Amino acid sequence: xxxxxxxxxxxxxxxxxxxxxGPVTGRYRTIAREVRGRKRDAELLAAKLVAEVERGxxxxxxxxxxxxxxxxxxxxxxxxxQGRAASTLTRYRSVISVNILPRLGGVQVTKLGPAQIDxxxxxxxxxxxxTLSIRxxxxxLSAAFNQAxxxxxVERNPVERASPxxxxxxxxxxxxxxxxxxxxxxxxxDHQDLGRLIYVAAxxxxxxxxxxxxxxxxxxxxxGSMTIARSISDAGSVVxxxxxxxxxxxxxxxxxxxxxxxxxxxxxxxxxxxxxxTRLSDDAYVWSQAVDAAAPYRPDRVSGAFRTLRDRxxxxxxxxxxxxxxxxxxxxxQGIGVRTIAGRLGHANPAVTLRTYAHFxxxxxxxxxxxxxxxxxxxxxxxSKW
Numbered sequence: 001x002x003x004x005x006x007x008x009x010x011x012x013x014x015x016x017x018x019x020x021x022g023p024v025t026g027r028y029r030t031i032a033r034e035v036r037g038r039k040r041d042a043e044l045l046a047a048k049l050v051a052e053v054e055r056g057x058x059x060x061x062x063x064x065x066x067x068x069x070x071x072x073x074x075x076x077x078x079x080x081x082q083g084r085a086a087s088t089l090t091r092y093r094s095v096i097s098v099n100i101l102p103r104l105g106g107v108q109v110t111k112l113g114p115a116q117i118d119x120x121x122x123x124x125x126x127x128x129x130x131t132l133s134i135r136x137x138x139x140x141l142s143a144a145f146n147q148a149x150x151x152x153x154v155e156r157n158p159v160e161r162a163s164p165x166x167x168x169x170x171x172x173x174x175x176x177x178x179x180x181x182x183x184x185x186x187x188x189x190d191h192q193d194l195g196r197l198i199y200v201a202a203x204x205x206x207x208x209x210x211x212x213x214x215x216x217x218x219x220x221x222x223x224g225s226m227t228i229a230r231s232i233s234d235a236g237s238v239v240x241x242x243x244x245x246x247x248x249x250x251x252x253x254x255x256x257x258x259x260x261x262x263x264x265x266x267x268x269x270x271x272x273x274x275x276x277x278t279r280l281s282d283d284a285y286v287w288s289q290a291v292d293a294a295a296p297y298r299p300d301r302v303s304g305a306f307r308t309l310r311d312r313x314x315x316x317x318x319x320x321x322x323x324x325x326x327x328x329x330x331x332x333x334q335g336i337g338v339r340t341i342a343g344r345l346g347h348a349n350p351a352v353t354l355r356t357y358a359h360f361x362x363x364x365x366x367x368x369x370x371x372x373x374x375x376x377x378x379x380x381x382x383x384s385k386w
Contacts, residue, residue, distance in 0.1 A: 003046030
């Protein structure tokens with residue numbers, strides 16, 4: 001960074017030093033001073049101003065006027081431009097408008113401190129929000145202030161020094177085999193399409209949006225395999241096709257029963273299309289409410305149909321996501337390795353699988369130890385046979 005010196009008259013000099021872009025306007029800012037005397041005097045002042053700018057002496061002049069509302073508005077525009085999922089943006093906007101702006105919106109970003117943030121968390125608790133909901137607010141604030149640090153608006157993220165409530169691991173409660181049987185039997189007459197979706201969800205562990213995003217071109221019924229390459233999200237009236245949660249496709253082997261269910265799904269979809277005078281394309285969606293299956297089944301509607309079914313059966317604690325837990329815990333109980341389970345579930349790191357299903361994996365490990373002990377019983381040095 002260098003300053004400029006320009007003579008304005010006899011013994012009069014103008015010094016200008018660039019101060020970078022303004023955090024709100026984005027326009028270049030300049031510090032200008034006028035000096036009377038020699039050119040050398042002006043050059044010395046220019047050097048002094050450059051050093052002050054590099055030390056951040058002028059950084060807070062505009063930043064001091066920025067509020068949390070300003071920051072969150074710029075941050076949301078930034079992450080939207082980066083391609084963040086529409087469903088994520090909708091969740092963030094809800095958290096911001098309902099909780100953060102009414103309580104912290106007018107606070108200047110340079111004056112927001114950990115104590116004020118902790119008071120904010122206490123207010124949310126008093127308003128009836130649970131731990132996970134409060135931590136969502138913490139996540140949004142922390143991400144926005146991390147970006148503010150990168151932009152040079154603040155020196156340090158105050159949210160990092162705040163104390164959000166500790167999130168206790170949520171107990172995994174997969175549906176039992178008997179509950180799954182009841183759900184499938186209830187679909188036999190009027191909800192066969194939903195029944196087949198439930199079955200495939202339970203045998204593959206795929207996420208709701210991933211199942212909605214499946215196309216027939218992703219499934220090889222001959223070899224018994226399918227590729228999960230995309231996911232469907234719906235936020236309000238917006239339906240979007242996006243990449244998987246890990247941004248990577250994964251290939252799953254299918255058991256003969258799941259293949260049979262998908263063959264039946266294909267047959268029924270073709271029959272509906274033909275009855276409507278159309279046909280299925282090779283790229284049609286596996287689950288769809290359109291007769292030509294050109295549009296995906298919306299995830300929210302899947303959840304709604306599933307809730308209606310489970311409530312009718314009195315299974316109020318069972319969720320569609322629980323089918324994913326059923327697949328994972330069943331594999332763990334059969335002694336399948338963590339890496340294999342993580343690969344089928346689409347976890348980016350097996351550590352996520354281990355952390356989520358630690359209890360079930362410990363149980364499988366105990367069963368493995370018992371099985372080995374039974375095989376070697378009587379052969380150890382403490383045995384009376386020695």
